[in-house]
Amino acid sequence: MKKILLALMMVSLTVGSIFAQAQQEYPSRDITDIVVWGAGGGTDSCNRIIMEEMGKVLDVNINVNNVTGGKAGMIGMTEAYNKPADGYTLCGLSESNTTAAVYGWDHTMDVWDFFIVGGSPDILSVTPDSPYQTLEDLVKASISNPNSIKAGAGGPGSIHHLNLLAFMEGSGAQLAFIPYDGSAGSQNAAMTGEITVVITSVAEQAEMIKAGKLRPLAMMTPDAYTLASTTIPSSFDMYPELSNFLPLGQQIGFAVRADVPEANKTILENAFSEAMQSDAVKAFGEQHYYNLSGKYGEEAKEIFKNLESKFSWTLSDLGSAEVDPATLGIARK
Amino acid sequence: MNILNQFSVFFTQIGSILTSPGQLLLLFGCTFMGIIFGALPGLTATLGVALLTTLTYGMSLNVAMVALMAIYVGAVYGGSFSAITLNIPGTAASAATAMEGYPMAKKGLAGKALGLTTTASAIGTVFSILFVVVFIPLISELALQFTSVEYFLLAFFGIQISGSISCPDTVQKGWLAGFFGLFLAMVGTDSLQVYPRFTLGYYPLEGGIEVVPVLIGAFGIPQIIQVLKEQQAPPKATKLDKIIPSWKSIGKRLGHIVRSALIGVGIGSVPGIGEDIAAWVSYGTAKGTSKHPEEYGTGCEEGIIATEVANNACIGGAMIPLLSMGIPGSPPAAMLLGALLLHGVSPGPMLQIDRPGFITEVAAILLLASFAMWFCGIFLAPRVVKILQVPPALFMPVVGILCIIGSYALGLKIFNLYLMIPMGVITYYLVKYGFPVPPLVIGVILGKMADANLRRGLMVSEGSLKPFFTRPVALILIIVIFVTFITNTSMYQNFKARRKAKKA
Numbered sequence: 001m002k003k004i005l006l007a008l009m010m011v012s013l014t015v016g017s018i019f020a021q022a023q024q025e026y027p028s029r030d031i032t033d034i035v036v037w038g039a040g041g042g043t044d045s046c047n048r049i050i051m052e053e054m055g056k057v058l059d060v061n062i063n064v065n066n067v068t069g070g071k072a073g074m075i076g077m078t079e080a081y082n083k084p085a086d087g088y089t090l091c092g093l094s095e096s097n098t099t100a101a102v103y104g105w106d107h108t109m110d111v112w113d114f115f116i117v118g119g120s121p122d123i124l125s126v127t128p129d130s131p132y133q134t135l136e137d138l139v140k141a142s143i144s145n146p147n148s149i150k151a152g153a154g155g156p157g158s159i160h161h162l163n164l165l166a167f168m169e170g171s172g173a174q175l176a177f178i179p180y181d182g183s184a185g186s187q188n189a190a191m192t193g194e195i196t197v198v199i200t201s202v203a204e205q206a207e208m209i210k211a212g213k214l215r216p217l218a219m220m221t222p223d224a225y226t227l228a229s230t231t232i233p234s235s236f237d238m239y240p241e242l243s244n245f246l247p248l249g250q251q252i253g254f255a256v257r258a259d260v261p262e263a264n265k266t267i268l269e270n271a272f273s274e275a276m277q278s279d280a281v282k283a284f285g286e287q288h289y290y291n292l293s294g295k296y297g298e299e300a301k302e303i304f305k306n307l308e309s310k311f312s313w314t315l316s317d318l319g320s321a322e323v324d325p326a327t328l329g330i331a332r333k
Numbered sequence: 334m335n336i337l338n339q340f341s342v343f344f345t346q347i348g349s350i351l352t353s354p355g356q357l358l359l360l361f362g363c364t365f366m367g368i369i370f371g372a373l374p375g376l377t378a379t380l381g382v383a384l385l386t387t388l389t390y391g392m393s394l395n396v397a398m399v400a401l402m403a404i405y406v407g408a409v410y411g412g413s414f415s416a417i418t419l420n421i422p423g424t425a426a427s428a429a430t431a432m433e434g435y436p437m438a439k440k441g442l443a444g445k446a447l448g449l450t451t452t453a454s455a456i457g458t459v460f461s462i463l464f465v466v467v468f469i470p471l472i473s474e475l476a477l478q479f480t481s482v483e484y485f486l487l488a489f490f491g492i493q494i495s496g497s498i499s500c501p502d503t504v505q506k507g508w509l510a511g512f513f514g515l516f517l518a519m520v521g522t523d524s525l526q527v528y529p530r531f532t533l534g535y536y537p538l539e540g541g542i543e544v545v546p547v548l549i550g551a552f553g554i555p556q557i558i559q560v561l562k563e564q565q566a567p568p569k570a571t572k573l574d575k576i577i578p579s580w581k582s583i584g585k586r587l588g589h590i591v592r593s594a595l596i597g598v599g600i601g602s603v604p605g606i607g608e609d610i611a612a613w614v615s616y617g618t619a620k621g622t623s624k625h626p627e628e629y630g631t632g633c634e635e636g637i638i639a640t641e642v643a644n645n646a647c648i649g650g651a652m653i654p655l656l657s658m659g660i661p662g663s664p665p666a667a668m669l670l671g672a673l674l675l676h677g678v679s680p681g682p683m684l685q686i687d688r689p690g691f692i693t694e695v696a697a698i699l700l701l702a703s704f705a706m707w708f709c710g711i712f713l714a715p716r717v718v719k720i721l722q723v724p725p726a727l728f729m730p731v732v733g734i735l736c737i738i739g740s741y742a743l744g745l746k747i748f749n750l751y752l753m754i755p756m757g758v759i760t761y762y763l764v765k766y767g768f769p770v771p772p773l774v775i776g777v778i779l780g781k782m783a784d785a786n787l788r789r790g791l792m793v794s795e796g797s798l799k800p801f802f803t804r805p806v807a808l809i810l811i812i813v814i815f816v817t818f819i820t821n822t823s824m825y826q827n828f829k830a831r832r833k834a835k836k837a
Contacts, residue, residue, distance in 0.1 A: 038383065038671065045675050069746075071540070104536070150793055156527050178792055179525045181785070194480040194793055207679055287677060320527030322536075 026087055026264040030061040033254060035092030036076030038068050042203070042288070046117050046252045047092035049284045053275035058267070064092070072100040081111065085257040087264035095119070095159055095251040098308035101328050102321035108328055109308045112255035113265065114300035115272045118285060118292040119250030120203035122163045122220035123232065128212060130196045135218040135238050138197065139173040146174035151197035152186030155179055157315045160186070162248050163220045164199045165314065167235065170242035190214060201250055202227065203289040221247045221291070248310060249291070251303060269296050309333040339466065342690040346697035349395075356399055363403035364705040368713065370404065371411020372423045374549045374739045378408035378608070382668040386675065394676045398698050401672055405665050406702040409608050409645055410454040410710065413637075414717050417446045419732060421552045425544065425778055426608030426647075428552070428771050429495075429616040429640040436632030443718045448578050449634055450641040451710035453590070456583070457642035458703035460594035461601070461649020462696045468653070478806045479603050481790035486801075486810035487603070488783035491610045493814060494617040496772035497821050504821040510768045514776015515783065517542045524785050525792075537748040546740040546753035547777045553736040554757020555764045560725045577711060582634070589619065589635060590642050597643035601650020607663025608644040609778060613771075615643030649699060656680050656692050 033051050037043040044066060051062040067076035073093060077100060080091035091112070101108040124135070132138040142149045153160035156179045164177055175197055180186045183200040190198045191213060198205070198214065202225060208214045210228050218235035219225045222243065225232045236242050256268065275281060276294040285292040295303065312325035313332050325332075350356045363385065370381035381404045389397035412427030417434030430450060437446040479487075492515060496507030520531045521541025532538040583590070593615045600611040619639035620629045629636050651663040655670060657680075673680055684691060720728065740753040760770055794800050801807050819825055 041671055155524065176792070178789060180789070181524060189480065192477050192480045207684075315527070318527050320522065320529075322539075 033090040034080040036073030057271040071103040085259045102312045116253040116293040118290040120201035125214040147176040150195040151175040152195040153199040166245035171239040364407040367404035367407020368411035371408040372414040378665040386672040403702040413450040426644040429612040433636035447714035453638045453641040454645040455707040457645035461646040481786040485786040488779040495775040511772035514773040515780040518780020546749040550753035550756030551760040555761040593642035594646040597646025598650035601647035602653040611647040612640040612644040
């Protein structure tokens with residue numbers, strides 16, 4: 001009898017708590033979005049736009065905080081990860097955060113579920129006074145005279161550097177990579193004529209291309225791109241091999257802990273999809289030369305895991321990874 | 334856009350800000366905040382602009398620009414307050430100001446020194462605005478002559494010149510201090526091949542030695558120990574009526590001011606280097622061309638004018654590559670670039686076409702910000718000078734705590750304290766044995782730039798040293814470095830002394 005009573009009590013308690021939870025539907029209070037990169041940067045402005053729109057859909061405030069610092073944005077990610085897995089804490093991040101584990105963060109990207117807003121695709125351009133009119137010209141010249149053509153693509157281990165490495169592997173081009181502090185440094189060096197080839201994102205190059213200070217040759221993505229009424233062909237058209245290595249695009253968005261209750265995740269996903277359709281997000285994408293993505297769930301996770309593998313192993317090959325990606329269970333892709 | 338149009342945009346902008354009480358309040362409030370940021374060791378202009386950027390998100394572009402430019406101008410100037418009154422420069426940009434400002438304060442002329450730096454900073458900013466409006470295309474062309482080789486030489490020259498001019502006895506000690514700074518800059522993950530150097534396997538060192546803790550430790554700690562040890566009596570009360578410098582004292586140094594402003598604008602317009610180098614180069618040039626160089630280091634008015642005109646003129650200079658090419662000319666300008674992008678402005682060659690008049694509007698805001706800075710400065714100076722009346726035994730512990738908070742606040746890293754305090758103790762002994770501090774700090778600041786650019790330049794030239802001699806700007810820099818070196822050796826000094834003796 002006692003046992004039955006106890007069991008009954010347990011059942012009623014469980015049911016009651018479920019009922020109570022269902023009554024207080026997520027989200028019932030403000031959500032915090034911790035952006036791991038600085039104010040005014042790509043990840044920050046992108047998060048502010050999408051959070052504004054998602055806040056409207058969910059009918060709550062979403063506060064955006066920048067918590068920067070640490071390698072690969074570790075400080076912000078740690079702060080977001082240490083909050084309860086209830087969906088009230090989001091983490092604004094980008095593809096560059098996937099290096100965190102090999103830089104000593106306690107977790108791999110498995111602990112997150114991602115929502116990708118988009119990113120600006122990478123583009124290969126040359127200086128206007130160089131003789132290369134097409135991508136083939138450039139690749140041929142670089143093969144006949146290896147490492148004589150200098151290329152800038154941000155710092156070592158950056159997304160643009162990965163694009164350059166993948167491009168050289170897929171096309172056979174032999175360019176000499178000159179590392180700079182960030183994309184601006186590379187583009188500046190192209191302006192001074194120190195380097196000939198630049199691989200950075202369309203967003204970063206757009207102004208210079210429009211002013212005729214850079215000549216765009218090809219996109220590092222499978223599709224052509226139209227910028228100021230000029231169509232820039234895809235490098236895949238000329239070197240189909242590239243599809244084995246590319247695209248490796250910028251992926252800006254946010255994440256929640258993977259162990260957030262499924263019901264809350266679904267609510268977030270629906271709000272995210274709706275926000276992606278808003279005019280504000282579309283206008284933002286156009287203005288910042290983004291390819292809008294809107295991916296979430298398994299699809300988004302796959303993209304980030306692929307990037308994590310690419311970034312981690314490239315850094316490991318460069319000798320700068322602090323933790324061997326193999327010991328973290330990150331497979332080489 | 335023709336000149337007339339430019340003028341009308343310029344004055345419309347000024348009018349619209351002056352007639353809007355909200356914007357006016359913002360202008361003064363942000364300038365004031367900037368000065369505080371600049372004056373407190375550890376809080377820099379870059380940080381000020383960065384923090385404010387987040388807050389401007391909801392403002393319109395124009396209002397946001399008012400806030401951001403005001404805090405930028407205020408912070409670059411504010412560093413001179415603590416440099417003069419405490420001998421602890423609030424920012425690296427005002428390290429050179431401390432060289433002359435603090436001796437002046439010791440003589441009881443702190444009020445006068447603050448008045449001069451305030452006016453000099455305002456003049457420097459106004460000058461630089463003229464250049465922004467008139468010379469944008471020209472200067473951005475020149476800045477394009479700077480490749481890795483030139484950056485290396487410029488950084489090297491910056492360390493060399495700060496070593497040459499800041500040493501009390503022999504110049505070699507200055508250079509040695511500079512090389513020590515250069516060595517410290519090598520610690521950490523190298524930016525070209527991402528290889529950890531001199532980290533001894535100790536993880537926090539991988540991020541490298543940060544400038545701010547070194548700056549605070551190297552300037553702050555020795556000063557605190559020194560003052561407490563000597564039990565210095567507070568300096569004589571300054572005459573407060575002499576804060577605003579007379580027209581005459583400004584007028585007769587006009588040539589000097591114009592030269593310093595030109596140096597500031599020029600250096601500001603070269604991407605990547607900022608207010609700190611501008612101040613040092615200007616100070617060095619002033620000393621080198623002065624008729625009485627022996628007065629430098631003892632509280633020379635010309636010295637603080639040179640540094641303050643140049644570091645504020647750098648602001649306008651830094652706006653030139655930012656607005657014309659989208660390349661920030663100084664670290665705070667890099668934050669400004671982020672803020673502009675946040676507000677949907679993409680600076681670059683197309684800016685003049687996309688948003689005609691934007692550059693002129695920025696110039697108008699800069700002009701107002703420099704006036705606001707002047708008023709705030711003149712208002713604050715007599716109050717700040719009173720700090721000197723507080724007995725050091727009471728005041729220095731407070732400064733000590735500020736030093737600790739300032740170092741920790743940067744990235745909230747406890748490691749910064751482990752760096753700052755030993756750095757302070759080391760520099761205390763260095764100072765005791767006659768080594769100057771500024772070249773050490775400049776070495777840390779410019780060391781990374783010198784190292785990365787030298788190796789990058791050699792990567793591009795595939796190991797050849799030819800570009801050092803074939804590129805015109807590089808050649809000029811090499812000659813300047815060589816001449817600076819020769820004229821500072823004892824051989825040359827003896828030779829000069831002998832010739833003088835012969836003549837007499």
